[in-house]
Amino acid sequence: MAVDYSALKKGGFMRQKQKDVFSMRLKVVGGNITAGQLETISNISRKYGGGHVHLTSRQGVEIPFIKLADIDAVKAELEAGGAAVGVCGPRVRTVTACQGAEICPSGCIDTYPLAAAISERYFGKELPHKFKFGITGCRNNCLKAEENDLGVKGGLTVEWKKDNCILCGVCVKVCRESALSIADELINLDESTCNFCGRCVKSCPTDAWRGEPGYILSCGGTFGNQIAYGLEVLPIIRGGDSFFRAADAAIDFFAKYAKPGERFRPAIDRAGWDVFRNAMEEALDA
Secondary structure, three states: OOOOHHHHHHOOEEEOOOOOEEEEEEOOEOOEOOHHHHHHHHHHHHHHOOOOOEEOOOOOEEEEEEEHHHHHHHHHHHHHOOOOEOOOOOEEOOOEEOOOOOOOOOOOOOHHHHHHHHHHHHOOOEOOOOEOEEEEOOOOOOOOHHHOOEEEEEEEEEEEOHHHOOOOOHHHHHOOOOOEEEEOOEEEEOOOOOOOOOHHHHHOOOOOEEEEEEEEEEEOOEEOOOEEOOEOOOOOEOOHHHHHHHHHHHHHHHHHHOOOOOOHHHHHHHHOHHHHHHHHHHHHHO
């Protein structure tokens, strides 16, 4: 019986050098794996694999040395243990994320709930080529948002509350963009310089700064055979509805303009960044 290697790859089983042996890619969302899933993965690696796993550069887990004859049993045991097989090929891949505001003191947004919502909406979606989402919670950019087809960076739009301020100057000292200054007993914010890092909010001892979370999107990043830095085409956006309108527009643009086997960045370059920017802006205005 002929083996459909293409279907196996689509379902997360990648051929190894050894005949009829595969490295199985698992579905991981936002770098989050439960203790129960870890037990399942460990047991399957011992029973069917080489007794170890490989951690990929995109927070993925792969179990090497899975034999062709064992694939159905492996998938069944994975499902019973609350884990799932990932995907490969021309479709939306694993969504990566840092730990975000729930855990990290620097975080400006909750990254894991967003990663889970993105994965629920897009994971495995068929496209002209692979498409990657990456989410980082703040300007420290641990997840390197600009390396993704659609990168998300958390930020805070800030507002000064004069009545709470004691003019201690801490916010001015921590602002790395020199967007803040003190004059005539007022804190002045240069909005053209502010990068939404939120350090003023987090450092203020009297809560004189209020921050509203938002998403800074970068589009068209890639880090493989061709390296390109994702670009920002929209101002900071707020709210899940706005985010998903923008994400839908990016996915739809890719599906419409990309040639088969073409990544998102060259598709934007060929169609024109003005055309892409207009599509994104129209989606937000809808």
